[in-house]
Structures are given as C-alpha cells and as structure tokens.
Amino acid sequence: MNLSGFELARLSACHAILCHGASLSDLEAIAVELAQEWMCVNGRCGECPVCRTVLGERAVDLAVFRPWGKAHLLKISALRPVNATPPDEERPPNNVSSFLRTPPLMAATKVVVLHEADRLNKEAANALLKILEEPPGFAKFVLTTTSLGQIVSTIRSRCLPFSVAPSKIDESDPLVTVFGGKTGSLYMPDDLRPIYQELYEEALSSTDAPRGGALAFAEKSRSIAEKLSKTSGMTSRSANAEVLRCLAFWAVKAHARSPGKSQYVVDAHKMVLGMVNPGCVFDSVWSTILA
Numbered sequence: 001m002n003l004s005g006f007e008l009a010r011l012s013a014c015h016a017i018l019c020h021g022a023s024l025s026d027l028e029a030i031a032v033e034l035a036q037e038w039m040c041v042n043g044r045c046g047e048c049p050v051c052r053t054v055l056g057e058r059a060v061d062l063a064v065f066r067p068w069g070k071a072h073l074l075k076i077s078a079l080r081p082v083n084a085t086p087p088d089e090e091r092p093p094n095n096v097s098s099f100l101r102t103p104p105l106m107a108a109t110k111v112v113v114l115h116e117a118d119r120l121n122k123e124a125a126n127a128l129l130k131i132l133e134e135p136p137g138f139a140k141f142v143l144t145t146t147s148l149g150q151i152v153s154t155i156r157s158r159c160l161p162f163s164v165a166p167s168k169i170d171e172s173d174p175l176v177t178v179f180g181g182k183t184g185s186l187y188m189p190d191d192l193r194p195i196y197q198e199l200y201e202e203a204l205s206s207t208d209a210p211r212g213g214a215l216a217f218a219e220k221s222r223s224i225a226e227k228l229s230k231t232s233g234m235t236s237r238s239a240n241a242e243v244l245r246c247l248a249f250w251a252v253k254a255h256a257r258s259p260g261k262s263q264y265v266v267d268a269h270k271m272v273l274g275m276v277n278p279g280c281v282f283d284s285v286w287s288t289i290l291a
C-alpha cells in the first residue's frame with residue numbers, strides 16, 4: 001500500500017481521518033503510512049527510530065486500539081480511565097485521554113489509531129466525539145472501518161473520509177490469493193515473504209497430517225509468529241494474530257466442506273485480537289483443523 005504524495009499531503013493536513021475499505025490489512029497499512037507521515041520529523045524516512053517503532057506499534061507517541069473481548073467491541077476503557085469495572089472485565093493497557101494528556105516525547109505529533117471504529121459502543125463513541133471536538137493541537141487521529149455505514153454520523157462529520165481501494169491482486173501468487181482473503185490483498189514487504197511462504201507450506205502439509213500431529217503444528221505456527229515479530233517489529237500479539245488471520249483465510253478455502261473448522265480459526269483470530277493469550281490458541285486451532 002503506498003499513498004501518493006498528493007494524497008498524503010491532502011490527508012495529513014487534517015487532524016482526523018476515517019479510512020474505509022474492504023480489507024483490514026490495507027487499512028492497517030494506510031494507518032501506518034499516515035502515522036509515519038505525521039510523526040517522523042524527516043518526512044517519513046522509514047529509517048529513524050520513530051518510523052521503525054511506528055511499524056511495530058511500539059512508538060511511545062502512537063496509541064493503537066482494536067476491538068477486544070467476546071463481543072469484539074471498543075469500549076469506554078479505551079477512551080478514558082474507568083474506575084469501576086467488573087473484576088473480570090478486560091481493558092486495554094492505555095486509553096486515549098490519558099495518552100493525550102502530555103505532548104509527544106519523540107515524534108512531531110501524537111497519533112491515535114482506532115481500528116474497526118464501527119465496533120465502538122455508544123458510550124465509547126460519545127467519549128471519542130468529545131475528544132475529536134476539542135483535540136490538543138499535537139494530536140492526530142486515524143479511524144478505520146470496513147463498515148462505513150455503521151459509524152455514527154456525529155463521528156463521521158468530524159473526520160475526513162478516505163476510501164481505500166483494494167490493492168491490485170496478483171493472481172499468480174498463492175500467498176497473496178490465499179492469505180489476502182476476500183479482497184486478495186496482503187501487505188507483505190519483501191523481507192517478510194519467506195516467513196509467509198513457510199506458513200503457507202505448513203498449512204499445505206497439514207492436509208494429510210495425522211490427528212496426533214496437532215501439537216507439532218501448533219509449535220511450528222508459534223515459531224513462525226515469533227520470526228514474523230522479530231523481522232517486522234510487530235508486537236508478539238500482532239504477529240500471532242497475523243499468523244491466525246492467514247490460517248483463517250487458508251482454512252476457509254481448504255476446508256470449505258467443513259465450515260465449522262474454518263469458523264473456529266476465524267473466531268480464534270478474533271480472540272487473539274482481543275485479550276486472549278495467543279500462545280495457547282494454536283494448540284486448539286490445530287487440534288480442530290486436524291480433527
């Protein structure tokens with residue numbers, strides 16, 4: 001995904017952008033480009049500590065939120081500190097208001113990314129609206145969604161909408177057509193290609209694997225996720241989630257006749273995007289696929 005200079009200039013002049021499109025991975029890639037554009041003091045050089053940590057979502061001046069939990073929602077605890085939540089209530093490690101209380105430490109701006117903003121519940125959407133109405137001067141926002149119609153109009157009116165067209169599909173490339181999902185798009189820099197290739201081969205070799213092989217497959221998937229995390233700079237959770245996302249798209253095609261299996265992998269991917277420990281998920285995923 002590469003925005004043209006013109007598009008970047010137009011978008012970066014705004015303080016809040018609502019990116020919508022069919023592919024979550026394209027939207028994720030656009031969010032990274034915008035964050036680098038806003039945050040890097042050398043014009044999105046791709047090499048400074050800010051650019052590199054933005055890519056792995058480890059930049060101190062970047063806060064990224066995704067829906068979590070069984071209901072797959074962005075709740076109020078992502079927007080501001082909450083005192084009383086039920087003891088078993090999961091919550092993100094940070095929240096937008098606390099994050100924006102202080103100016104940026106290293107970057108030119110602080111950037112808040114809210115992925116799948118259509119999953120904001122009412123309370124969280126109201127809190128976000130308040131922040132978008134009077135943001136600190138150093139704050140920029142990227143919201144992404146695959147369901148533009150489900151974003152409340154008050155939030156839409158505060159953001160510049162940006163339609164992300166699906167990237168071109170290379171139909172000869174199995175990695176892109178399998179792991180890219182419905183739109184066939186996959187954000188895969190060259191240095192990550194061997195890792196995706198390894199995952200693809202693992203998936204293919206499972207089709208005639210014995211049931212008892214599940215733990216070995218799980219171990220292999222974990223090690224692929226670890227490599228992905230090391231090479232790309234993604235957090236361990238994001239890398240595990242990416243491996244599961246790929247396996248889910250593969251399973252939908254490879255196990256089309258047992259929709260229960262692929263649905264299990266799709267649900268496992270969502271769980272890991274929430275707060276479930278990704279390490280254990282692979283065991284049950286592979287037990288299900290090989291059953």
Ligand SMILES: [Zn+2]
Nearest residue numbers: 040045048051
């Ligand atoms: Zn830079």
